[in-house]
Amino acid sequence: MPKKILIIDDEEDMRVYLETMFRKAGYETRTAVNGQDALEQIRDYAPDLITLDILMPQKSGLSCFEALREHKTTGTVPIMIVSGVTGHSEFFDQTALGGPTVFLEKPIKPDVVLSRSKELLGE
Numbered sequence: 821m822p823k824k825i826l827i828i829d830d831e832e833d834m835r836v837y838l839e840t841m842f843r844k845a846g847y848e849t850r851t852a853v854n855g856q857d858a859l860e861q862i863r864d865y866a867p868d869l870i871t872l873d874i875l876m877p878q879k880s881g882l883s884c885f886e887a888l889r890e891h892k893t894t895g896t897v898p899i900m901i902v903s904g905v906t907g908h909s910e911f912f913d914q915t916a917l918g919g920p921t922v923f924l925e926k927p928i929k930p931d932v933v934l935s936r937s938k939e940l941l942g943e
Contacts, residue, residue: 822848823941826867828858828884829902830876834926838871838902841930842937855884862893869941870894874903898940902928 825847827838835851842849850865852858854876870888874881881903888894898920922936 822846823868823943824848824850824865825869825871825937826850826852826858826861826865827871828852828855828876828881829871829873830854831873834873834902838933841933845934845937847937854878855880855887858884859887859891862888862891866893867897869898869900869937871900871902874901898922900924900933900936900940902926902933 825842827835827842827849829835829838829851830853835853839849839851850861850867852861856878858870858872872881872885872888876884881901885899885901888897888899900922902924904926920940922940924933924936
């Protein structure tokens, strides 16, 4: 059974890009347009990896990250933060990240995203 990846990004182009890349690599994917949408989806979708944008409407990436870490289903799920915000790791308390977390800046490189995803998934 393929590993499941939840892609959270408000930009449709980025969601489609990541979804296509992960599916071609053999993963099952689901997308969310913002943090609130993602939190609703994890009720019935237990991802093995989450990609998360920082700047999003409704529920920001920061508050979504905190909610994902507090949720029983996703508390230890690896999160790959994919953001156009440079120096975005400064927004996060490094001691309170909980679970594996990787930061990648946009524009992303597919080979880097896939290799880091495999590391986080233990492949």
